[in-house]
Amino acid sequence: MNKDFYKKIVSFVQINIKVVAPVFLMLVSAIVTYVALSARDRRASAPEITVQEPVDVQTPDVVEETPVPIVLTENTDAGLSDFFSGYYLCHSNGDVDTLETMIDSLDLLDKLVKAEQSRYLDYELQNIYTIPGYDDSSVIAFAVTNVTFDKYPEDPLPAYDGFYVRKNADGSFTIITSELPAEEDDYVTRAIACDDVIELGNRITTDYNDRITAKPELLTYMKELDSVVSLEAGEKLAALNAGEEIEMPEIETDPEEGDEPEIRMATANSNVNVRVSDSMNADTMGQLRGGQSVEVTEIKGNGWSQINYDGRVGYVKSEYLTLEIDISTVETIGTVTAIETLNIRATASTDGMIMGSFAKGTTARLVSEENGWCEVVYNNKVVYLSSQYLEIVLD
Numbered sequence: 001m002n003k004d005f006y007k008k009i010v011s012f013v014q015i016n017i018k019v020v021a022p023v024f025l026m027l028v029s030a031i032v033t034y035v036a037l038s039a040r041d042r043r044a045s046a047p048e049i050t051v052q053e054p055v056d057v058q059t060p061d062v063v064e065e066t067p068v069p070i071v072l073t074e075n076t077d078a079g080l081s082d083f084f085s086g087y088y089l090c091h092s093n094g095d096v097d098t099l100e101t102m103i104d105s106l107d108l109l110d111k112l113v114k115a116e117q118s119r120y121l122d123y124e125l126q127n128i129y130t131i132p133g134y135d136d137s138s139v140i141a142f143a144v145t146n147v148t149f150d151k152y153p154e155d156p157l158p159a160y161d162g163f164y165v166r167k168n169a170d171g172s173f174t175i176i177t178s179e180l181p182a183e184e185d186d187y188v189t190r191a192i193a194c195d196d197v198i199e200l201g202n203r204i205t206t207d208y209n210d211r212i213t214a215k216p217e218l219l220t221y222m223k224e225l226d227s228v229v230s231l232e233a234g235e236k237l238a239a240l241n242a243g244e245e246i247e248m249p250e251i252e253t254d255p256e257e258g259d260e261p262e263i264r265m266a267t268a269n270s271n272v273n274v275r276v277s278d279s280m281n282a283d284t285m286g287q288l289r290g291g292q293s294v295e296v297t298e299i300k301g302n303g304w305s306q307i308n309y310d311g312r313v314g315y316v317k318s319e320y321l322t323l324e325i326d327i328s329t330v331e332t333i334g335t336v337t338a339i340e341t342l343n344i345r346a347t348a349s350t351d352g353m354i355m356g357s358f359a360k361g362t363t364a365r366l367v368s369e370e371n372g373w374c375e376v377v378y379n380n381k382v383v384y385l386s387s388q389y390l391e392i393v394l395d
Contacts, residue, residue: 072142072196075128080165083173084143088125092302094118103175104166108240112233120225122148122302124156124281129200131191134184138176139165140191142200146281149222153280155215158207160200164188264296266305266321267381269346269353274314278304285314290353296323322346322355324380332365334394336374342389348373349384358385366392 075081083102090099096111124146131140141163146156164176180188191197212219236246268288275282278300286309288294297313298306305318341360345352348371358364364376364385369392374385 070131070191070194070196072129072131072194072200075130075141077130077139079171080130080139080141080173081128083165084128084141085125087175088123088143088145092118092122102173103177105177109233109237112236113229116229116232116236120150120229122150122279124148124279126158129196131194131197133164133166134180134187137167138184139167140188141165142197144200144204148279148281149218149225151221152215152218155211155218156281157211157218158204160204162192262297263308265324265380266294266296266307267324267355268292268294268316269320269322269355272316272320274307274309274316276314278302278306278315282315285309285312288316288320291355294321296321299323322381322383325377325382327365327377327380330365330367330377330382332367332377332395334366334392335363336366336376336385336390336392337361337363338385338389339391340389342386344378345373345384345386347384348375350386352384355381355383366394 087099087102090096090102091114094115094117096106096115099114100106100111126144126146129142129144133139142160143163144158144160147159148156164180166174166176168174179185239246268290270290272288273284274286274288276285288309294316295308296305297308299318300306303318304315305321307314307316338358338360342358344355344358346355347353358378364378367375367377367382369375369387372387374387374390374392375382376385
């Protein structure tokens with residue numbers, strides 16, 4: 001976020017706290033949820049306000065020009081929507097190198113903090129609202145998002161963030177973080193104090209407070225993450241300054257154009273929702289039944305699998321799928337033969353989904369045995385059988 005712009009928002013919220021946030025927040029900036037995990041030097045205090053006595057001054061009779069009302073409207077610029085979709089995708093993936101090309105200035109500590117945050121947070125853009133900028137080449141944008149924390153995938157928190165954005169000659173956009181000229185800066189100050197921005201803040205704050213009240217342990221986790229992210233980013237900064245190499249998040253890359261995706265078959269371990277994107281907050285487009293086979297076109301690094309769902313692209317959490325495998329690539333240590341008919345399980349537990357029956361006398365190759373369960377290769381899948389119903393012969 002534009003540092004001056006952010007300070008203006010925080011100061012404005014502080015001054016108008018009775019209007020904007022009648023319910024106490026952990027931080028004034030908690031309505032911008034991810035800022036709770038940002039570098040600490042981004043937190044600003046309200047400016048001291050000096051009230052002067054009125055002075056009796058003779059002024060000429062002039063007709064003052066009525067300023068044009070500043071109105072916040074829903075974004076209709078598809079290019080700006082694509083820009084912010086990419087911006088938040090970079091945040092979710094920890095792709096700080098691409099993020100750096102979208103902002104006119106991003107220092108090393110900011111990059112490290114955003115990279116660390118990506119290990120714990122997932123962002124989903126909900127809407128964008130805009131106010132015209134100081135000139136035709138600029139716009140003030142407020143992006144409303146849902147922020148999901150790794151340990152609470154079913155409890156996204158609402159957030160909004162403000163940006164001052166410049167439209168470049170080639171149609172691309174850049175988030176401006178550098179100092180603005182005085183007139184332009186004054187315009188931004190007036191714009192973010194308009195009634196529509198206050199109303200947006202009220203709405204997001206109320207929703208945020210309601211969700212935090214219902215899930216207080218999430219607030220505790222946010223505080224813990226603040227410390228963890230600050231520590232990890234600080235340690236990596238120190239390592240870089242010492243000339244050491246550091247590990248950054250692995251960035252997912254799309255297949256090269258023209259490359260055919262590798263298609264693998266999988267079986268659903270239980271009934272599971274198919275979603276339109278790789279997020280627990282995404283809309284559902286249908287459901288796989290337990291035991292149903294499906295084509296997997298991509299296994300993503302964020303715990304999701306892309307599938308072919310009735311000719312459409314869908315997404316399922318990978319943990320709910322069992323991939324078929326190439327038997328020749330699996331090392332086995334012997335065979336098992338059923339002495340009684342028993343259930344085939346997706347996991348080594350009596351709570352594991354039943355994927356079918358393993359009939360008496362049936363044989364399969366043994367991969368491993370542990371804690372009363374045998375991991376075996378059966379019908380091109382790795383599945384689990386209870387050891388007590390098997391005769392085991394090692395190679």
